[in-house]
Amino acid sequence: MNIQYSDALVIGGGLAGLRAAIEVAKSGQSVTLLSICPVKRSHSAAVQGGMQASLGNGAKGEGDNEDLHFADTVKGSDWGCDQEVARMFAQTAPKAVRELAAWGVPWTRVTKGPRTVVINAQKTVIEEKEEAHGLINARDFGGTKKWRTCYIADATGHCMLYGVANEAIKHQVKVIDRMEAVRIIHDGKKCLGVIARDLTNGQLIAYIARGTMIATGGYGRIYKQTTNAVICEGTGAAIALETGLCRLSNMEAVQFHPTPIVPSGILLTEGCRGDGGILRDVDGYRFMPDYEPEKKELASRDVVSRRMMEHIRKGKGVKSPYGDHLWLDISILGRAHVEKNLRDVQDICKTFNGIDPADEGPKGWAPVLPMQHYSMGGIRTKPTGESQWLDGLFACGEAACWDMHGFNRLGGNSCAETVVAGMIVGDYFADYCKNNGEVVDTNVVKDFLSKEYQYLKSLVDKEGQNDVFEIKNRMKEVMWDKVAIFRTGEGLKEAVNELEELYKKSLNVKVHCKELDAANPELEEAYRVPRMLKVALCVAYGALLRTESRGAHYREDYPKRDDLNWMKRTLTYWVEGETLPKVEYDELDIMKMEMPPAFRGYGAKGNIIENPLSEKRQAEVDAIREKMESEGKGRYEIQNALMPYELQAKYKAPNQRIGVDYE
Amino acid sequence: MSRKLTIKAFKYNPLSKISKPHFVTYELEETPFMTVFVCLTQIREKMDADLSFDFVCRAGICGSCAMMINGVPKLACKTLTKDYPDGVIELMPMPAFKHIKDLSVNTGEWFEDMCKRVESWVHNEKETDISKIEERIEPEVADETFELDRCIECGICVASCATKLMRPNFIAATGLLRTARYLQDPHDHRTVEDFYELVGDDDGVFGCMSLLACEDNCPKELPLQSKIAYMRRQLVAQKCK
Numbered sequence: 001m002n003i004q005y006s007d008a009l010v011i012g013g014g015l016a017g018l019r020a021a022i023e024v025a026k027s028g029q030s031v032t033l034l035s036i037c038p039v040k041r042s043h044s045a046a047v048q049g050g051m052q053a054s055l056g057n058g059a060k061g062e063g064d065n066e067d068l069h070f071a072d073t074v075k076g077s078d079w080g081c082d083q084e085v086a087r088m089f090a091q092t093a094p095k096a097v098r099e100l101a102a103w104g105v106p107w108t109r110v111t112k113g114p115r116t117v118v119i120n121a122q123k124t125v126i127e128e129k130e131e132a133h134g135l136i137n138a139r140d141f142g143g144t145k146k147w148r149t150c151y152i153a154d155a156t157g158h159c160m161l162y163g164v165a166n167e168a169i170k171h172q173v174k175v176i177d178r179m180e181a182v183r184i185i186h187d188g189k190k191c192l193g194v195i196a197r198d199l200t201n202g203q204l205i206a207y208i209a210r211g212t213m214i215a216t217g218g219y220g221r222i223y224k225q226t227t228n229a230v231i232c233e234g235t236g237a238a239i240a241l242e243t244g245l246c247r248l249s250n251m252e253a254v255q256f257h258p259t260p261i262v263p264s265g266i267l268l269t270e271g272c273r274g275d276g277g278i279l280r281d282v283d284g285y286r287f288m289p290d291y292e293p294e295k296k297e298l299a300s301r302d303v304v305s306r307r308m309m310e311h312i313r314k315g316k317g318v319k320s321p322y323g324d325h326l327w328l329d330i331s332i333l334g335r336a337h338v339e340k341n342l343r344d345v346q347d348i349c350k351t352f353n354g355i356d357p358a359d360e361g362p363k364g365w366a367p368v369l370p371m372q373h374y375s376m377g378g379i380r381t382k383p384t385g386e387s388q389w390l391d392g393l394f395a396c397g398e399a400a401c402w403d404m405h406g407f408n409r410l411g412g413n414s415c416a417e418t419v420v421a422g423m424i425v426g427d428y429f430a431d432y433c434k435n436n437g438e439v440v441d442t443n444v445v446k447d448f449l450s451k452e453y454q455y456l457k458s459l460v461d462k463e464g465q466n467d468v469f470e471i472k473n474r475m476k477e478v479m480w481d482k483v484a485i486f487r488t489g490e491g492l493k494e495a496v497n498e499l500e501e502l503y504k505k506s507l508n509v510k511v512h513c514k515e516l517d518a519a520n521p522e523l524e525e526a527y528r529v530p531r532m533l534k535v536a537l538c539v540a541y542g543a544l545l546r547t548e549s550r551g552a553h554y555r556e557d558y559p560k561r562d563d564l565n566w567m568k569r570t571l572t573y574w575v576e577g578e579t580l581p582k583v584e585y586d587e588l589d590i591m592k593m594e595m596p597p598a599f600r601g602y603g604a605k606g607n608i609i610e611n612p613l614s615e616k617r618q619a620e621v622d623a624i625r626e627k628m629e630s631e632g633k634g635r636y637e638i639q640n641a642l643m644p645y646e647l648q649a650k651y652k653a654p655n656q657r658i659g660v661d662y663e
Numbered sequence: 664m665s666r667k668l669t670i671k672a673f674k675y676n677p678l679s680k681i682s683k684p685h686f687v688t689y690e691l692e693e694t695p696f697m698t699v700f701v702c703l704t705q706i707r708e709k710m711d712a713d714l715s716f717d718f719v720c721r722a723g724i725c726g727s728c729a730m731m732i733n734g735v736p737k738l739a740c741k742t743l744t745k746d747y748p749d750g751v752i753e754l755m756p757m758p759a760f761k762h763i764k765d766l767s768v769n770t771g772e773w774f775e776d777m778c779k780r781v782e783s784w785v786h787n788e789k790e791t792d793i794s795k796i797e798e799r800i801e802p803e804v805a806d807e808t809f810e811l812d813r814c815i816e817c818g819i820c821v822a823s824c825a826t827k828l829m830r831p832n833f834i835a836a837t838g839l840l841r842t843a844r845y846l847q848d849p850h851d852h853r854t855v856e857d858f859y860e861l862v863g864d865d866d867g868v869f870g871c872m873s874l875l876a877c878e879d880n881c882p883k884e885l886p887l888q889s890k891i892a893y894m895r896r897q898l899v900a901q902k903c904k
Contacts, residue, residue, distance in 0.1 A: 037717070037719050037727060037771075038727075038770060038771030038774065038775075038816070039771075040725075040726075040774070040815075040816055041719045041720070041725040041726060041727045041771075042719075042725075043719070043720070045720065045724055045725050045815075046720055046722065046724060046725070055797075095793040095794060096793075097797075098791070098793045098795075098796075098797045099791065099793045101797045101798065101800075101850075102785070102787070102791040102793070102797070102798070102850060103784070103785055103850075104784070104785040104808070104845070104848050104850045104851065106800075106805045106806075106808040106809040106812055106848070107805060108802070108805065108806070108809075109799075109800055109801070109802040109805045110802065111802045133799070133802075134799030134800055134801055134802065135796065135797060135799060136797055137802075152809055152812075153809060155724075155809070155813060158724060158812075158813070158815070159809065159812050162812065166778060166783045166784040167784055169775065169778050169779060169783065169784065170782075170784040175775065177771040177772075178763075178769075178771065200763050200764075200769070201678055229719045229720045229721070229725070230718050230719060230720075230721055231719050263696075264696075264721075264722075266721070266722040267722075321695075344724065347723065348722060348723070351723060351741050351743070352696060352698075352722075353696065354696070468712075469707075469708040469709075469712070473708075512712060512713065513712065513713040515676075515679070517678070518676055518678055518679060518764065519676070519715045519763060519764045519767065520713065521707065521712060521713065521714070521715055522712035522713055525712070653794045654794065655794055656794060656795045656796050657796070658796060662794075
């Protein structure tokens with residue numbers, strides 16, 4: 001029996017897990033991090049565009065601060081987020097960028113003087129201030145008031161991931177790669193660690209710790225069309241679900257990104273549009289201004305994706321063997337800009353489609369279509385990152401529903417969330433590990449180990465009837481056809497029924513390769529696919545029950561955002577032996593919000609079933625603000641009066657900015 | 664017009680007592696812009712679920728899928744089948760790394776060791792107050808650091824390196840590039856002397872035979888040779904002081 005002990009255990013080696021592990025290591029405790037692949041290969045590396053933080057260095061970022069970042073995030077979420085968490089996040093994001101800079105992440109910097117940029121398809125000259133020279137620059141992204149997205153060409157995630165992973169090596173985080181967590185060990189109340197399977201030799205190992213954190217990313221691979229890496233199968237969230245205790249939250253909130261390239265689904269960053277790229281239809285016509293005159297291509301992702309699909313439905317898509325698509329034109333930015341700031345985009349277009357996007361005219365246009373991109377839902381946690389239902393289990397990053405994105409995430413906010421949550425939740429997690437969990441009953445551990453071995457053995461021994469790949473591919477099709485950008489009650493009902501059937505089938509598959517003590521990719525599919533189906537069912541079932549449209553969740557039969565009935569978070573959990581998740585809800589309290597629900601500023605107007613509490617709370621907020629402003633109170637005091645929030649002092653400290661110092 | 668592709672994949676499980684190294688041949692229909700990633704996924708789903716190989720991003724940015732493709736180390740996800748006129752593609756695992764199974768090798772372990780050897784992190788005594796405005800960096804200097812920060816640790820330069828195959832402890836182009844990256848970064852306060860301690864020997868910068876395959880095969884087109892030469896000049900100058 002192989003049992004490994006450490007103070008803290010982190011599952012997942014992307015930006016969130018690594019950053020949290022560093023926080024634990026800095027507290028003087030031992031930390032083991034398990035990763036399914038070498039950590040520098042994590043999906044975090046795929047972040048191209050950048051990370052939002054209100055540094056306000058560049059001319060187009062002038063006047064930016066946490067308040068604006070918070071407001072954009074709440075609007076972006078379509079009022080589905082936890083506003084206290086959004087505050088914690090906005091306050092810490094500038095510190096996260098600055099910390100990474102100190103760790104050597106080579107952020108693109110501001111050059112003083114005039115600079116030509118493309119805004120609304122027009123070349124425009126902006127003047128960068130002398131005092132900003134050499135500070136971190138930012139580009140424009142959708143749904144934000146200021147240019148706030150800090151970046152490194154279009155390889156932001158790569159550089160951030162390397163910076164953080166190298167820092168983890170420095171702090172002696174014990175990283176074990178090709179190690180997959182397959183079961184959470186718990187005694188019904190408290191998480192004791194995980195059973196993990198070594199993907200190189202099939203060995204089962206129990207990793208025991210005072211606290212366990214899941215930071216395994218999203219679940220995009222339950223969809224046929226996705227920008228996600230092949231490892232983003234949601235199995236980290238699924239093992240939490242399989243405890244029968246932890247809740248997954250808002251799983252129906254799935255983001256579709258407007259510009260993955262067709263057919264491979266590899267992402268072309270939002271930076272393409274942020275930097276001034278535009279969308280065109282079959283006639284070469286720029287259609288977005290007709291739908292969204294104010295924000296055009298830079299409305300939030302859910303809005304742009306829907307507008308694109310709407311335009312395709314009007315017959316304006318480009319026919320191709322892979323279905324209809326639209327065009328993304330970045331050639332208008334000029335070859336020099338593409339080759340410097342969008343180099344990976346150019347490389348992807350050239351390699352996978354034989355197109356040079358810097359070529360002017362239709363020759364350089366890239367075929368794009370909205371595809372699954374981000375999972376707003378995940379393991380529900382408190383603002384500290386700990387599960388409400390299982391002591392000692394924390395979650396952070398895309399695997400978690402912390403919940404700062406609500407029903408739609410703004411571009412640049414997920415990459416920011418990974419490191420920011422890594423800092424904040426990582427610190428709470430380190431405290432927890434220091435103060436909790438002394439006694440481990442090894443009998444419980446032994447029991448879990450032997451059960452897991454028996455389970456895997458039963459998978460290879462069973463002479464099942466079904467092919468695991470057929471089930472998996474059918475699941476992906478069902479999700480794409482019926483639980484994607486446009487949803488209807490009828491389609492969702494069909495999806496839930498078929499997914500349930502597929503789940504039952506997935507329990508009876510035939511594994512040809514019988515080896516347990518070896519790398520066995522077929523066996524991996526056999527235990528992962530039922531988990532993916534559980535996640536898919538949480539998504540589809542949650543979507544079926546949510547009879548409104550909010551953010552990325554769009555119901556054609558219920559097109560309005562229904563604040564009267566749906567100011568609530570979906571919580572799903574799984575009872576062992578069942579074939580459908582159980583669902584319950586968690587109310588969002590409008591009367592505690594700093595920003596009560598209102599119109600987002602983009603998308604269709606008048607599409608809200610209002611809640612009378614919104615107006616009531618808004619009046620309260622206005623009165624407090626007016627009174628305090630007349631008394632000469634500063635923005636921090638006013639904020640605190642409107643909605644106090646907890647945050648570690650080191651992160652809550654004001655952020656210094658040029659021109660305004662700490663104001 | 665579609666044609667038939669012949670994929671010959673190396674199979675061997677070093678942990679098994681009965682497994683012997685051999686090739687298995689698979690035939691499949693070529694589709695437009697087909698990559699080796701697409702081929703291997705089809706093979707696993709329809710022909711041989713037991714074939715081990717590694718992919719993560721499938722977009723040429725994570726470095727997981729490096730393997731020998733007709734004798735040359737390449738990223739399988741970025742390798743198009745149309746570039747092989749006779750339609751025959753032979754796949755083998757990369758040399759120089761510990762073999763896991765079939766086409767899969769352990770690059771993670773090697774790179775973690777390399778990072779520890781060159782102390783691949785910023786060395787700096789200063790405590791940074793992250794509430795304060797960040798240190799100013801000249802924009803061109805930041806861009807130059809980025810140019811050297813683009814290595815994806817795919818291992819292709821390591822597998823391409825004759826010195827590495829003869830001298831197991833050789834740090835290879837990627838390790839030397841990493842030293843150049845930190846020497847270039849103003850956040851790192853290490854001196855040339857410090858780097859001499861780390862890589863100033865035959866397992867480091869003086870072991871390189873300048874055969875150039877590392878740079879020829881690098882999928883990120885990194886300036887490996889000029890940076891090795893740069894490090895060598897710096898360290899020689901240090902030694903001759």
